[in-house]
Amino acid sequence: MAILVIGGTGKTGTRLAQLLMAAGHSVYSPLRGVKFDWLDSSTKDAPSNAAAANNEQIGAVYLVGPPIVDMASVLNPFIDLAIEKGVKRFVMLSAFQVTKGQPPMGVVQEYLDTLKVDYCTLRPSWFRENFFTFDLSFNALTSEKIETRNLLVVGPELLTCEQIAAIFTTVLGRNFLFKRVSQEGMSQHLRHEFHPGVTEMFSALNLIVTTGGEEAIYKLENRYVGTCTLLDFIRANKEAWIR
Template identity: 25%
Template sequence: MKDNILVIGGTGKTGRKVASKLVNLGHNVRIGSRSASPAFDWDHSETWRESLQGMNKVYITFQPDLAVPGALEAIEELTRQAKRSGVKKMVLLSGKGEREAELCEQVVMHSGLDFTIVRASWFNQNFSESFFLEPILEGFVALPQAEVKVPYVDTEDIADVAVAALLNDKHNGKTYQLTGPRALTFKEVIAEISEVSGRDIAFTPIALPAYVNVMKQQGVPADFVWLIEYLFTEVLGNPNNAEITNDIEHVLGRQPKDFSDYVKETTTTGVWNPKALV
């Protein structure tokens, strides 16, 4: 039996992979994004009803993060509209160790719909598709919390778990915490990328207040500065986030991708080659 599945954030790091895997399995997929038709815009709840129409399952990624102010109200409204539209199941991508995000999780858990919560550690792809990429290309990375270890998880693994959760009722009511197989510091991460890519990339620890000031001086939007400060204090500052889980193995029956394998694969794409930008 084929499902009609709305993938909110279907052009993002995990969403595009979830959508692709579902399409390959023969399911009917609707992309939830501002550029899609019908358009889905988190900032305009009046756009959501048309995207939800006819869908029986939804994969939810919230931008920029479930911890930001306004996310709780948005998830509450989305859940109300989803129930009215006849949605039967929601799979929510959340953040591992984010207390504010857990309030959004509770909304989904108590919605009366079938659900699965997928809490992910920081993504491997933050270093190739997100805000860490630019300093890597410049060859100089300065970050706070330099000695904190993070069990980075690959978006391919997250997508595989999300697809399993969407399609199999045995995952209903479950909360999974997804991590990679080992934890690394920022210094170790940059060293691996530098070695495999053959580039000289320097890493320097920096105090969080100084890092925040640099972002402000560069004109980074205030809401993004808030999020980064939150993530570096509340999330990276939480020792529980270094915990390595076996939930990927439990759900998928295989080991999660190691960071080294991600680095080897990503290096072949040329994304860390500054000449690729010329």
């Protein structure tokens, strides 16, 4: 089966594309020279055209959306087009705090729920690095049946920022401090980095964290729990933080 990996040169897509190719799947992604840009409508047919040139049809798509709040405005029409061209399965990278119906990715998830296609939403907690999401996306794209449509991806322990600072202090031998700021202080900081829509989104996510929302989500049953603790990870990679 041919598979389209959007974000194929990114943190999750690169490793995912490599795994898929090693397993014998035809992969279409920027890693293979296929141009695709969510915000450039002239590229929307490039993946299916590339597959057709090889007498193949894309049957599954790995979705990583663009950094915009109204993600559904570009993903939903693309999903419709992909279905028209024969795609039967979608695997979307979302986020731990984003529930179905909530912007930005949750609105797309809600739309997928209305369609007669297989799909899976992967929701890692505060995703920054690709620790094991690529394995989950590989399985979701290639397995005979998707077992769950909404999979939370978490580590083996729930830590406060103060505890994280203490772990860094212990392993690296220098003092790390976490400074707690107000919700307004966080919003002001974000305004220097992002445009207003994204600032509001991250402010809302931060409010979920500070009011105990993550603890509640962490206790849900539809979870994939990793085995590497933060302590183990920092010990294994301590050279990256040594100046």
